[in-house]
Each structure stands twice: as C-alpha cells, then as structure tokens.
Amino acid sequence: MKTNLTTVPATQAPGRRSGLFLLTLGLGGLLFALTFVHAALASRAAAADIAQRRDLVAALDLTDLALFTEARYTRHPSQADMHSAFQDHPLALDHFPTGTLVPAPRPGLAAAQP
Amino acid sequence: MISFLRRQGYLLEYSLASLARRPGKHLGLVLVYATLVFLLASTLLFTQSLRQESALVLAESPELIVQRLLAGRHDLIPASYLEQLGTIRGVGERYGRLWGYFYDPAVRANYTLMVPRAAPPAAGEVQLGAGVARARGLSPGDYLSLRSARGEPFSFRIAALLPADTELVSSDLMLLNAQDFRRFFDFPADRFTDIVLRVRNPVEVRKVAEKISLALPDTRPILREEILRTYDAVFGWRQGLVFVLLTGAMLAFVIFAWDRASGLSGEERREIGILKAIGWETGDVLRMKFWEGAALSLTAFLLGYLLAYVHVFHFAAVLFAPVLKGWAVLYPDFRPVPFVDGLQVATLFFFSVFPYTVATIIPIWRAAITDPDQVMR
Amino acid sequence: MIRLDAVSKVYNQGRHNEVWAVRDLRLELETRGITVLKGPSGSGKTSLLAMLGCLSRPSSGRIHLEGRLLSNLPERFMTQVRRSTFGFIFQRFNLIRGLTVLENVMLPAYPLAPDPGRLRDQALGLLRQFRLEERAHNKSEWLSGGEAQRTAICRALINDPAIIIADEPTANLDSQLSRELLTLIGELADQGKGILISSHDPLVFDHARVSRVVELRDGRLA
Ligand SMILES: Nc1ncnc2c1ncn2[C@@H]1O[C@H](COP(=O)(O)OP(=O)(O)O)[C@@H](O)[C@H]1O
Numbered sequence: 001m002k003t004n005l006t007t008v009p010a011t012q013a014p015g016r017r018s019g020l021f022l023l024t025l026g027l028g029g030l031l032f033a034l035t036f037v038h039a040a041l042a043s044r045a046a047a048a049d050i051a052q053r054r055d056l057v058a059a060l061d062l063t064d065l066a067l068f069t070e071a072r073y074t075r076h077p078s079q080a081d082m083h084s085a086f087q088d089h090p091l092a093l094d095h096f097p098t099g100t101l102v103p104a105p106r107p108g109l110a111a112a113q114p
Numbered sequence: 115m116i117s118f119l120r121r122q123g124y125l126l127e128y129s130l131a132s133l134a135r136r137p138g139k140h141l142g143l144v145l146v147y148a149t150l151v152f153l154l155a156s157t158l159l160f161t162q163s164l165r166q167e168s169a170l171v172l173a174e175s176p177e178l179i180v181q182r183l184l185a186g187r188h189d190l191i192p193a194s195y196l197e198q199l200g201t202i203r204g205v206g207e208r209y210g211r212l213w214g215y216f217y218d219p220a221v222r223a224n225y226t227l228m229v230p231r232a233a234p235p236a237a238g239e240v241q242l243g244a245g246v247a248r249a250r251g252l253s254p255g256d257y258l259s260l261r262s263a264r265g266e267p268f269s270f271r272i273a274a275l276l277p278a279d280t281e282l283v284s285s286d287l288m289l290l291n292a293q294d295f296r297r298f299f300d301f302p303a304d305r306f307t308d309i310v311l312r313v314r315n316p317v318e319v320r321k322v323a324e325k326i327s328l329a330l331p332d333t334r335p336i337l338r339e340e341i342l343r344t345y346d347a348v349f350g351w352r353q354g355l356v357f358v359l360l361t362g363a364m365l366a367f368v369i370f371a372w373d374r375a376s377g378l379s380g381e382e383r384r385e386i387g388i389l390k391a392i393g394w395e396t397g398d399v400l401r402m403k404f405w406e407g408a409a410l411s412l413t414a415f416l417l418g419y420l421l422a423y424v425h426v427f428h429f430a431a432v433l434f435a436p437v438l439k440g441w442a443v444l445y446p447d448f449r450p451v452p453f454v455d456g457l458q459v460a461t462l463f464f465f466s467v468f469p470y471t472v473a474t475i476i477p478i479w480r481a482a483i484t485d486p487d488q489v490m491r
Numbered sequence: 492m493i494r495l496d497a498v499s500k501v502y503n504q505g506r507h508n509e510v511w512a513v514r515d516l517r518l519e520l521e522t523r524g525i526t527v528l529k530g531p532s533g534s535g536k537t538s539l540l541a542m543l544g545c546l547s548r549p550s551s552g553r554i555h556l557e558g559r560l561l562s563n564l565p566e567r568f569m570t571q572v573r574r575s576t577f578g579f580i581f582q583r584f585n586l587i588r589g590l591t592v593l594e595n596v597m598l599p600a601y602p603l604a605p606d607p608g609r610l611r612d613q614a615l616g617l618l619r620q621f622r623l624e625e626r627a628h629n630k631s632e633w634l635s636g637g638e639a640q641r642t643a644i645c646r647a648l649i650n651d652p653a654i655i656i657a658d659e660p661t662a663n664l665d666s667q668l669s670r671e672l673l674t675l676i677g678e679l680a681d682q683g684k685g686i687l688i689s690s691h692d693p694l695v696f697d698h699a700r701v702s703r704v705v706e707l708r709d710g711r712l713a
Pocket residue numbers: 502503510511512530531532533534535536537538539
C-alpha cells in the first residue's frame with residue numbers, strides 16, 4: 001500500500017482540535033487531582049502549626065478567632081451579649097461592615113434564661 | 115469500545131470546530147463562566163478552611179465559661195461566685211479570667227488585653243500579638259505607652275511577641291499580669307471578667323450548666339460546644355451570604371447561557387438538518403451538542419477552580435481581605451490551611467457543569483427530532 | 492430496484508393550505524444507470540427524492556428498496572439506510588460554513604467512527620479525483636459555485652453509497668459547468684453508482700448518458 005505523508009497515525013484522536021483539547025483537559029484534570037493531593041499533604045504538614053495554635057488556645061483559655069477585631073461582638077462572637085450584634089433591629093445593617101457578616105450566637109442554653 | 119471512543123472523538127472534533135467559528139464569543143463565555151466558578155470556589159475553599167481550622171483549634175477552648183449578666187448585658191463577675199460554683203456537684207477546677215478590650219487611638223485599633231493563667235509576664239512587661247506589634251511597629255525590648263482608664267500614661271516593656279504562626283488566634287492580644295491589668299483598667303479588686311470551669315465528667319457539662327443557671331440566676335453559662343457551633347454557623351452564614359450575593363450574577367449568567375443555548379438561529383437549525391440529512395442520527399447530534407456544552411463548562415470549571423485554589427491557599431485569599439477586614443485595623447496575617455471538602459467540591463462541580471450542559475442540549479432536542487427533508491428546500 | 496406502491500405525500504393535511512406534492516404514484520426505478528425526474532417547478536420532484544432517499548416518509552403508500560420495505564422503518568434504521576445507501580447532492584449544496592472543505596467531506600463518516608487516518612486519506616483521495624486538493628484546507632464558504640458542488644459530490648461519496656441523489660444539480664451552474672458536472676456524473680455511473688437526478692433543465696434530461704426519464708406533473712406521472 002502506498003504510504004501517504006498526510007496519514008495520521010491510527011491511534012491519534014480523530015482530529016487536531018480534539019486531540020489538543022483532550023490533552024489540555026487531561027492536564028487540567030491532573031492538576032485538579034493534584035490539588036487534592038496537595039491539600040492532603042499540606043494539611044498534614046500544617047498539623048504542627050495547628051497544634052501550636054491549639055496549645056495557645058488551651059494556655060490562654062481563648063474562645064475566638066482574631067479575624068474581626070473592630071468591635072467586641074465581632075472579636076468574640078461566642079462571648080458577646082445575646083443581641084449586641086443586632087441591637088437596633090434584627091435586619092438593620094450594622095455600623096461595622098463585618099457586623100452584617102457575623103450573626104448573633106445561636107440560641108443554646110443561654111437562651112433558656114429567665 | 116474503541117469505536118465508541120473514537121466516535122465521541124469525532125463528535126467532539128465537530129463541536130470544537132463549531133465553537134471555533136466564534137472564538138471571541140465563546141472565549142468570553144468561558145471567561146465569564148470561569149470567573150463565576152472562581153468566586154464560588156474561592157468562597158467555598160476559604161470558609162471551609164476556616165471552619166475546619168476553628169473546629170480544630172477551638173476544641174481546646176474552655177469547657178464552660180460563666181458570665182454574669184446585669185440588665186441583660188455582660189457584667190463583671192464577683193470573686194465570691196467562685197466559691198458558690200464550687201458547691202455545685204461535678205464542678206472541678208475553677209478560676210476567674212481577666213480580659214477586656216482597649217481602644218488605641220494612636221492606630222485606631224482594638225486590642226484584647228488578657229491575663230494569662232500560667233506564667234504571666236513580669237510587672238511592667240507585656241507580650242504582644244503579632245498584629246499589635248505590626249500596627250505599632252514594635253519589637254521585643256521596645257516600650258509601649260498607653261493611657262490608662264484614669265488617664266495616666268502607662269509604659270509597658272515588650273518582653274516577647276507571641277509566635278507568628280498563631281496569629282489567627284493571637285493577632286490582637288496583649289498579655290500582662292493581673293496587678294497591671296487591674297491598675298490599668300482601674301478594675302475592681304474583687305471581680306473577674308468571667309469564670310472558667312472544668313467539669314469532672316465531660317458528659318455532664320450540660321447538666322452542670324443547667325444547675326449553674328438555677329443556682330446563680332444572674333449568670334449565663336457558655337459551653338465549648340456552643341462556641342464550636344457558633345463558628346460553624348459564622349462560616350456557614352458567611353458562605354451563604356456570599357452565595358446569596360452571587361445569586362444575581364449566577365442568574366444573569368443562566369439567562370445569558372440559556373439565551374445563547376436555546377435561541378437556535380436559523381443557521382444552527384439548518385446545520386442540524388444538514389447533519390441529519392447526510393446520515394447523522396438524532397442521538398449523534400445530541401451527543402455532539404453535549405460535547406459542546408461539556409467542553410465549555412468543563413474548561414470553565416477547571417480554570418475557575420484551579421485559580422481559586424491558588425488564590426486561597428497560595429495567595430491567602432487576597433481578594434477577600436477587604437471584605438473580611440471590614441474596618442478592622444488589626445487583621446491577622448495567616449495562610450489558610452488547605453482543608454478541602456470533597457463533597458463540597460463535587461457539589462460545585464455538579465452545579466457548574468451540569469446545568470449549562472443540559473441548557474445546551476435541551477433546545478437542540480426539538481430541532482433534532484424533526485424530519486431532515488427541510489434542507490432540500 | 493426501487494418500487495413505489497401508491498405513494499402520496501401531502502403537506503399540511505386537513506388544513507386550508509393542504510398541498511398534495513405527490514399523488515398515488517406507482518413506479519419502478521432501476522438502481523443502476525442515470526434516472527432523471529423531469530417536471531416543472533412544483534411538480535413534486537424534490538418531495539419524491541426526499542422520500543426515496545429516506546429523508547422523509549410518504550403520507551401513504553409504500554417504498555421498497557431491493558425488496559426491503561423502507562417506508563415504515565423506525566427513524567434510527569431509516570438513518571442507517573440513508574447513511575449507507577444514499578449520498579445527497581443538494582440543490583443549495585448545504586456545506587457547513589466555518590468548516591474546511593476536507594472536514595465537510597469527512598462529516599458523513601463521523602458517526603461511523605472509521606480509522607481517522609484512513610478516513611482522511613479517503614477524503615483527500617476524493618478531493619484529488621475532483622481536482623479540489625488545493626482547496627482541502629480552505630473554509631467552505633470561500634468556494635466558487637462549481638467547487639462547492641464538487642465538494643458536495645465528494646461528501647456524497649465518502650461513505651461509498653450505492654445511489655447518488657442530486658436535486659436540480661445544474662440550477663446554480665452555467666452551461667459550461669453543467670456539462671462538466673454531467674461528465675462527472677457519467678463517470679460515477681460508469682463506476683456502478685445508481686444516479687437519481689431531478690431537473691427541469693434540457694441539458695440534463697436530453698443528455699446521452701441518461702438511461703431513463705420519468706416525467707412528473709402535479710405530483711403524478713405525466
Ligand atoms: N414542507 C412543505 N410544506 C408545504 N408545502 C410544501 C412543502 N414542501 C413542498 N411543498 C409543496 O409541494 C409541492 C411540490 O414541491 P416540490 O416537491 O418541491 O416540487 P419541485 O421540487 O418539483 O419543485 C409544491 O407546491 C410545494 O409548494
């Protein structure tokens with residue numbers, strides 16, 4: 001049989017575009033899978049750091065993350081007065097931007113107050 | 115099997131060729147789509163990381179805290195309550211905590227002043243969280259001058275900084291000893307901020323808390339369980355809020371996608387007729403369209419998700435910092451730990467890829483089941 | 492052999508704009524040689540070709556191809572017969588815009604999933620045969636009328652069908668190109684393909700190679 005220069009190997013995908021696309025997609029998929037591997041490894045590697053934070057929490061009796069420091073109920077949401085985040089109205093926008101992000105603590109035992 | 119795969123390959127080839135006819139439009143679509151996935155995925159990854167982190171770290175927070183309420187507000191608790199609490203069965207070790215807030219007008223930041231239970235700093239010395247040190251530009255050995263509650267200047271020597279790795283919980287802390295704390299705030303000698311209890315049998319925490327609210331009706335107990343739940347809710351709430359904010363964008367995109375996908379132009383209709391006339395089955399046409407939608411949405415998902423992953427875990431979610439910071443001057447410098455919830459990612463995947471793909475197929479359905487003889491006209 | 496048994500095609504049946512495109516047609520057609528359906532515009536030629544080529548179904552009556560009943564096959568099998576037995580050359584060529592000439596030619600083979608290399612060779616071979624190899628990688632919308640039609644012929648041949656159906660193939664061509672086309676069609680007939688052409692162009696139905704002319708008028712044999 002006469003060989004033809006334009007012959008595409010039979011194993012190749014049916015076209016240039018789909019071949020390239022599948023390759024890219026495969027690469028993306030691989031990276032996607034790698035994020036999970038990375039997450040597993042990195043979170044394990046962070047165990048020591050987390051343990052350090054946990055030890056500090058235990059040593060200082062901390063109760064909250066120091067994420068929002070502008071007001072007492074956002075700094076220590078778990079220690080705040082029951083309704084301080086919503087003193088005016090439950091839906092009122094707060095003075096502080098993060099006040100709209102942090103809800104009042106869920107009613108737990110504390111709600112059973114007289 | 116080979117022929118099945120190869121057939122899908124051919125159909126994909128055709129889909130890509132037809133996408134490539136309008137490169138600008140489809141590239142734009144992928145970008146908008148990927149941006150949306152990026153925002154959703156960043157929110158998801160970031161909040162999940164913080165949620166997991168708070169669950170792990172705050173697992174060591176006090177089992178039970180007793181606060182005093184006065185007229186519905188948090189008030190200082192008398193030291194005598196320590197003894198009364200000792201009479202309640204099941205209560206073990208107990209001690210008063212001293213902590214409070216201090217607003218520093220020099221940098222307009224709130225600090226959390228706190229007296230550590232063990233190994234408190236020497237008189238006139240403090241340990242600072244990294245955020246405070248950064249805000250005031252201080253390092254160990256420097257002096258920090260603050261005006262006390264009586265208006266007198268107090269000068270503290272910085273003995274040490276709290277480890278930088280603990281910023282997430284310690285950024286705004288200023289640790290000092292009890293005498294300094296009381297003098298600085300003019301804090302009554304027989305009072306504490308609140309009381310921490312250890313319960314002998316952890317199973318009985320709830321019961322003990324109930325007994326406390328009965329024995330000391332002007333107090334409220336805060337359980338560790340509640341703290342953890344609060345944080346779970348805080349991040350769930352924030353995630354939900356961002357999602358609600360993004361609903362508008364998502365709706366707009368859905369309308370846009372639907373319009374693009376469903377508004378079959380005469381030309382597309384004719385094209386489907388031609389394909390059927392030259393021997394494609396209805397199923398082939400639908401599969402081809404499926405690949406078109408899948409190619410587009412998969413690309414957008416992977417692009418958006420990968421960028422979000424890098425954004426959150428490599429660049430510490432810089433784009434979110436303005437929202438999280440709010441008006442806070444002290445913002446912890448921390449890098450989220452990549453705790454990824456596979457189920458959440460799967461949900462995101464499903465909701466970003468599936469609807470779009472379906473939206474591309476459904477309108478084709480009607481065009482594809484009609485007789486192809488129209489192309490003869 | 493194609494046999495038509497009382498075949499009718501009616502559009503918009505029962506409505507005020509009802510049209511009987513083909514009425515009660517009884518006819519036998521050879522599947523070899525060149526058969527021309529002749530008749531004025533609106534006489535039902537296209538409707539008949541569409542039914543013969545399994546693009547549509549008769550409203551009533553039966554069509555047999557080599558003894559096999561075609562007219563009530565389910566759509567999937569109709570597609571299979573269409574794909575393997577018929578190649579179409581449409582009046583308006585119906586090439587797909589934005590695809591190259593080569594891609595257009597290979598298109599009917601996609602659902603059959605042949606070996607990609609072989610399909611490509613086959614398509615290039617056809618293009619060479621029809622003097623289109625230079626155009627193989629051009630977009631189909633840039634072709635001249637004659638080239639577009641030759642591309643359409645290549646596309647009709649890619650699955651190696653037994654019968655080629657051409658609807659008014661000379662309608663968009665000048666006399667010179669029409670004659671060339673008829674020569675090409677003659678060559679296909681020589682290769683053993685059956686050819687069904689509809690036309691009201693004397694150049695076509697008076698051509699020497701035509702083996703049979705069937706005349707239609709108002710959907711009936713004239
Ligand atoms: N889809 C259709 N709907 C309604 N009428 C049609 C349709 N297709 C063809 N016709 C009518 O059927 C008749 C025959 O048309 P056609 O088969 O195209 O004839 P020819 O190809 O000989 O011109 C014409 O009157 C035409 O208007």
